[in-house]
Amino acid sequence: MSAQKRTSSTLELKGVSRHFGSVKALDGLDLTLVPGEMVALLGPSGCGKTTALRIVAGLETATYGDLFINGVRYNDTPVNERDMGMVFQSYSLFPNMTVAENIDYGLRVRKIDKNKRMKRINQMLDLVDLGPKSTSYPHQLSGGQQQRVALARALAIEPNVLLLDEPLSALDAQVRVQIREEIRRIQLDLGITTLFVTHDQEEAMAISDRVGVMRSGKLEQIDTPIDIYNNPATPFVASFVGMANRLPAEISGAGNVKVLEQKIPLSPLSGNLEKTKSAIALVRPEAIALTDEQDPLATRAIVAVKSFQGPITKLGVVIEGYPLIHIDLSSKEARKLDVGQKIAFKITADELMVENV
Amino acid sequence: MNKKLSKISLFILVGVLLLAIFILPLLAATIFSFKGMGGKGYSFINYQWLIEQDGFWPAISTTLRLAILAAILNLSLMVPTMVFLHLKGQKWKPLVDAICILPLIIPVVSLAIGAQVAMPGILQNTEYELVFFYVVIGLPFTYRALDTSLSSVPLKTLVEASRSLGSNWLNTIIRVITPSIRSGITAALFLSFALSLGEYTITSLLHWETFPTWTVVAAQQNILGAIAISVFTFAAAIILMTLIGLSTHKGSGREIVEEEHNYGMAE
Ligand SMILES: Nc1ncnc2c1ncn2[C@@H]1O[C@H](COP(=O)(O)OP(=O)(O)OP(=O)(O)O)[C@@H](O)[C@H]1O
Ligand SMILES: [Mg+2]
Numbered sequence: 001m002s003a004q005k006r007t008s009s010t011l012e013l014k015g016v017s018r019h020f021g022s023v024k025a026l027d028g029l030d031l032t033l034v035p036g037e038m039v040a041l042l043g044p045s046g047c048g049k050t051t052a053l054r055i056v057a058g059l060e061t062a063t064y065g066d067l068f069i070n071g072v073r074y075n076d077t078p079v080n081e082r083d084m085g086m087v088f089q090s091y092s093l094f095p096n097m098t099v100a101e102n103i104d105y106g107l108r109v110r111k112i113d114k115n116k117r118m119k120r121i122n123q124m125l126d127l128v129d130l131g132p133k134s135t136s137y138p139h140q141l142s143g144g145q146q147q148r149v150a151l152a153r154a155l156a157i158e159p160n161v162l163l164l165d166e167p168l169s170a171l172d173a174q175v176r177v178q179i180r181e182e183i184r185r186i187q188l189d190l191g192i193t194t195l196f197v198t199h200d201q202e203e204a205m206a207i208s209d210r211v212g213v214m215r216s217g218k219l220e221q222i223d224t225p226i227d228i229y230n231n232p233a234t235p236f237v238a239s240f241v242g243m244a245n246r247l248p249a250e251i252s253g254a255g256n257v258k259v260l261e262q263k264i265p266l267s268p269l270s271g272n273l274e275k276t277k278s279a280i281a282l283v284r285p286e287a288i289a290l291t292d293e294q295d296p297l298a299t300r301a302i303v304a305v306k307s308f309q310g311p312i313t314k315l316g317v318v319i320e321g322y323p324l325i326h327i328d329l330s331s332k333e334a335r336k337l338d339v340g341q342k343i344a345f346k347i348t349a350d351e352l353m354v355e356n357v
Numbered sequence: 358m359n360k361k362l363s364k365i366s367l368f369i370l371v372g373v374l375l376l377a378i379f380i381l382p383l384l385a386a387t388i389f390s391f392k393g394m395g396g397k398g399y400s401f402i403n404y405q406w407l408i409e410q411d412g413f414w415p416a417i418s419t420t421l422r423l424a425i426l427a428a429i430l431n432l433s434l435m436v437p438t439m440v441f442l443h444l445k446g447q448k449w450k451p452l453v454d455a456i457c458i459l460p461l462i463i464p465v466v467s468l469a470i471g472a473q474v475a476m477p478g479i480l481q482n483t484e485y486e487l488v489f490f491y492v493v494i495g496l497p498f499t500y501r502a503l504d505t506s507l508s509s510v511p512l513k514t515l516v517e518a519s520r521s522l523g524s525n526w527l528n529t530i531i532r533v534i535t536p537s538i539r540s541g542i543t544a545a546l547f548l549s550f551a552l553s554l555g556e557y558t559i560t561s562l563l564h565w566e567t568f569p570t571w572t573v574v575a576a577q578q579n580i581l582g583a584i585a586i587s588v589f590t591f592a593a594a595i596i597l598m599t600l601i602g603l604s605t606h607k608g609s610g611r612e613i614v615e616e617e618h619n620y621g622m623a624e
Contacts, residue, residue: 059517079520090511092518096536105532106522150518157522 008035008193009070009160011056016065017217018051025051027217028065033161036191038184039222040204043214044240049197050089052214053163056195058082069160080109085154085192089166091146093138099149100125100134106157124152127186144175151183155190162187162194168203180207201241205229213237233269235355238282245288245325249281249354257281257354260299260319265351277356285314285328287349298344301325306339317343383591390585403585407575410582416571419484423567424553427491431499431549434492436542439503440534443512457500460493468493469559484565491553498552499545506541547601554594 011033018026026048033039041049054060056067058079067074074082093102103124107117125131128148138146147167154162164183168176184207187194198204204211205225212222213236221233232238239246250258251273257266259281273279291298304324305316313334315327327345329337337343393400407413442450460468469490473481480486515537519529535542557569572590576583 057517057521059521079517080523080525082521083523084521086518086521088514088518090514092511092514094515094519094533094537095510096539105519105524109523109528153518153522 008191010035010068011161011193011195012066012068012071013052013056014066014068016052016055016062016067018048018055018060019063024217026055026062029214029217029219031212031219031222033193033195035193037210038187038194038196038208040196040198040208040211041214042198042201042204042211042241043220045199047214048217049199049214050165051217053086053165053195053197056161057084057086057163059086083157083160085157085159085162087147087150087154087162087164087167089169091138091143091150091170093146093149093153095138098135098137099130099141102138102149103153103156105153110157120156124156127155127189128152128182142175143171144179147171147179148182151186155186155192159192162192164194164196166198168198169200176203183207205241211241213240215240232353235270235282235353238353239355243285243326244282245285245323246280247283247322247325249279249352251275251279251354257352259283259347259352260322262297262299262347264347264349267351267353270354273354274356279354280357281352281354283347283349283352285326287347288325288327288345289348290329290333291344291346293344295344295346297346299346300342300344303337303339303341303343306334306337308334317345383588386584387588390581390588392581403579403581404589406579406582407585407589410575412566412571413575416566416568419566420554420568423484423487423491424550426485426488427495427553428546428550430488431492431495432542432546435496435499435503435545436538439500439507440512440530440538443507444516454500457496459496461497465494465558466562469562473563484567487556487560487563487565487567490559491556492549494556494559495549495552498548502544502548503538503541506538506544510537512537543602547598550601551594551598554597 011031013029013031016026016029017024029048029052031039031052041052043049051060055062058074058077062075093099094105097105100121103121104117107120112120121134122131125134128151130145130148130152133141133145133149138149141149147170150167167183168180171179180203183196187207196204196208201211205228208225210222211225211228213220213228215236221228221237223231223233228237229242232241238244247259251266252258252263255266255268256263257279258264264281293300299319301317301319303315304318305314307314307316308331311331312328313331315329315334315337316324317327318324390403391399391401393402438453442453472490472493473486476486476489480489512534515533516529519533520526524532555569556567557573560567561570561573568590572586576586
């Protein structure tokens with residue numbers, strides 16, 4: 001299925017800022033997407049993800065900075081001349097039009113002849129697997145089906161870039177997983193450059209080529225999902241992406257950090273730390289392992305929670321004076337453990353990211 | 358207390374009241390209006406009298422003409438204003454809200470006398486000055502009707518979707534905005550038209566003859582004729598409103614019968 005004739009586009013944002021009064025929704029955002037790439041923008045609520053997307057779509061204007069598509073400056077191009085395929089967070093199908101008419105909307109505006117339009121509509125319906133629903137009205141569709149039609153409608157116009165603003169957030173967890181995989185399949189199929197906004201990190205990791213983590217209107221780090229997870233560039237990224245135990249830490253000289261009586265090298269990415277302030281070390285649940293009682297590094301704790309999740313089992317263990325500590329074990333290893341049982345563990349990370357609090 | 362019993366007794370109470378204060382008088386009036394000469398037998402004689410009265414047809418045509426103009430003017434003023442308020446001018450909404458409620462608060466008399474003086478000269482001496490007043494008294498109602506309908510659709514998102522699909526403003530207004538608030542436009546049209554049809558106070562104060570003011574004069578001459586006028590007006594109003602209702606409802610995409618429920622389909 002190759003519905004996309006056009007070669008994919010490059011998308012570039014250079015130093016883009018957007019101020020709303022005194023609020024800096026975007027503060028010098030730099031971002032480049034190579035042709036055919038899918039990038040997820042991830043970040044806490046209010047960090048400027050939607051604003052960034054809307055500036056690309058032309059629904060919002062940048063206070064400073066430039067937007068380029070295939071090297072052409074697009075700042076002053078009106079929304080309706082940008083050829084952007086946008087899928088919105090809330091349902092946005094035209095209520096008075098059928099599924100087919102919704103998909104047709106952008107094609108009719110372009111005055112494409114009727115036969116070509118019909119062909120295109122059918123192609124799009126096949127793509128999102130909604131052929132039998134072509135004459136249904138939006139209110140007759142489930143949430144997932146509506147968002148698939150919205151996707152088909154956005155793709156029908158062969159857009160330069162596909163823009164997705166949390167298109168799955170109104171859907172049930174199960175449907176969400178299925179549709180995000182469908183989006184990825186279609187995106188790869190068409191080779192369309194895609195910018196995808198979400199605040200669900202699992203979603204971002206699962207379907208994008210690169211993940212950009214945003215914080216207060218800036219891009220904190222952009223990398224492949226694996227690198228974002230394994231080599232976070234800042235403590236913010238480390239704590240935002242994936243699960244991390246936040247354990248009280250002491251910075252000792254010689255670039256070491258002392259956590260739970262264990263001395264571990266301090267990650268150079270931690271940034272400038274003030275020794276006088278209290279510090280927190282970020283320890284991933286999988287960077288903790290069970291050990292022998294006799295191990296000099298062992299910390300003793302009691303199992304409080306045990307949750308089986310297929311191949312791995314998540315433990316929550318308690319130590320006096322600490323928050324609940326999460327440990328991921330292989331289910332095989334965890335089988336012999338029960339709630340209430342005493343265990344010994346140690347941190348196996350090569351180095352730890354630390355931040356002041 | 359027995360819930361079912363209380364429901365039935367409520368039903369009966371409403372039925373009896375409806376019968377006593379609405380259906381019976383109307384029925385009696387209708388029968389009465391067909392009484393023949395001198396109260397004997399039945400005939401159309403009272404209706405014939407009505408139609409033959411001087412000024413009957415001119416009054417009807419004036420009323421219809423003014424009501425149609427008022428409804429059109431009201432909507433062409435309010436639809437763009439309300440759409441703008443909902444899309445871009447949220448902060449102006451309380452102000453417009455307040456302005457539109459004013460006609461309900463200001464006494465009609467002061468409105469009529471005060472505003473007439475301020476009216477441009479060309480309008481002042483024609484019956485078309487009434488259109489202006491009809492529009493003003495209709496504002497509170499068209500405002501509510503349009504506001505409710507606009508609040509029930511995600512208008513901003515629909516417009517943004519339309520624009521990003523390549524549509525210009527005109528096409529967006531015609532193909533997206535208008536159809537999505539069709540029910541509100543119908544209701545507003547309906548209210549504005551009906552209010553103008555029945556307006557009496559201002560028309561009378563400014564000494565114009567429309568159907569309502571004409572009937573008051575005509576009714577004083579003939580008791581049975583007066584009853585015929587009431588029945589005629591009532592029937593005409595019902596027929597007119599039904600016609601408007603039917604004509605604006607046709608072809609609206611929302612009317613699709615939901616014969617197929619695809620919710621909860623395994624995905
Ligand atoms: N039209 C506006 N007027 C004023 N402030 C705005 C406007 N739009 C956004 N903001 C502000 O800009 C900041 C960024 O908003 P944005 O919608 O881009 O966040 P987001 O990352 O998409 O958040 P979320 O995950 O909650 O959707 C927020 O502080 C928000 O309050
Ligand atoms: Mg957002």
